[in-house]
Amino acid sequence: MKSLFTTIITFSLFACNQPADNTRILQNRIDTLEKKLADTYKPGFGEFMSGIQAHHSKLWFAGQNKNWKLADFEVHEIMEAVVDIQKYETERNESKKMGMLNPAIDSVNNAIQKQSPALFKSSFILLTNTCNNCHHAANFEFNVVQIPETSPFTNQNFKINKDK
Ligand code: HEC
Incomplete structure (x- = not known):
């Protein structure tokens, strides 16, 4: 028991x-x-920005060559990076302000749809000014974005591929 x-x-x-x-x-x-x-591993804010910088440059040369398909691709890469920053850089205050690029991105998209070099130029200037507005607001005013003069990407052809 x-x-x-x-x-x-x-x-x-x-x-x-x-x-x-x-x-x-x-x-x-x-x-x-x-x-x-x-x-x-998570890319830092500056790494996302370096990516945006590359697409900002490629967007310009695509537009200059009236290569609207490529321009459309490049502006969408910028849009993706904006979303990624908002998703992955939540601890940075600047992430909340990334939406300030949207009106400029909308007008770039509009210019691409209309295939208008004049609209493309004015909307690209607006986009570039908005980049700098945030850099000013975030005390990174020493980081000045401008319309690119020559493409640093000599291994990419920005002209429309006529073979297709
Ligand atoms: C809402 C704010 C904001 C907007 C909009 C913005 N940036 Fe930035 N950018 C920053 C901040 C903050 C940094 C500094 C990042 C860091 O801490 O490393 C930066 C850094 C950079 C750098 C330096 C990267 C390096 O390591 O050399 C470049 C280039 C850059 N931005 C390009 C752009 C371009 C091009 C656009 C517009 C298409 C843009 N930025 C829009 C906030 C912004």
Whole structure:
């Protein structure tokens, strides 16, 4: 009788410990995953900006060559980077202001749709001024964006591909 009693006690202790063990195992897994997540590589604000800089330049040369398909592609790359900054750079105040580019991006899109070099130029100037407006507001006024003079991408042809 005594041994049966001990067995029951042991079982119930075991049964009681089970959820506690599971909780500990789960907590360990959560800790490991959180550590992995914290160590995941994430581009910095400046890296996103360097990407935007490249697309800003390519957009200009595409527009200058009336290569509207390429211009459309490049402006969409800028739009994607804006969304990515808002998603991945939540701790930066400037991320909340990225939407200030939208009106200028809309007019670039409009110029591309209308295939109008004049509208393209004025909307590109508006876009470039908006870049600088934020740099001023964010105390990065020493980072001046301008209309590119020559393409740094000599390995990319901005003219319309006539072979197709
Ligand atoms: C809402 C604010 C904001 C807007 C809009 C913005 N920028 Fe920036 N930009 C920043 C901030 C902040 C930095 C500094 C990033 C850092 O801390 O490394 C920066 C940095 C840069 C740099 C320097 C990157 C480097 O490492 O040399 C370039 C180039 C740049 N931006 C280009 C642009 C262009 C082109 C546009 C417009 C199409 C633009 N930016 C629009 C906030 C903005």
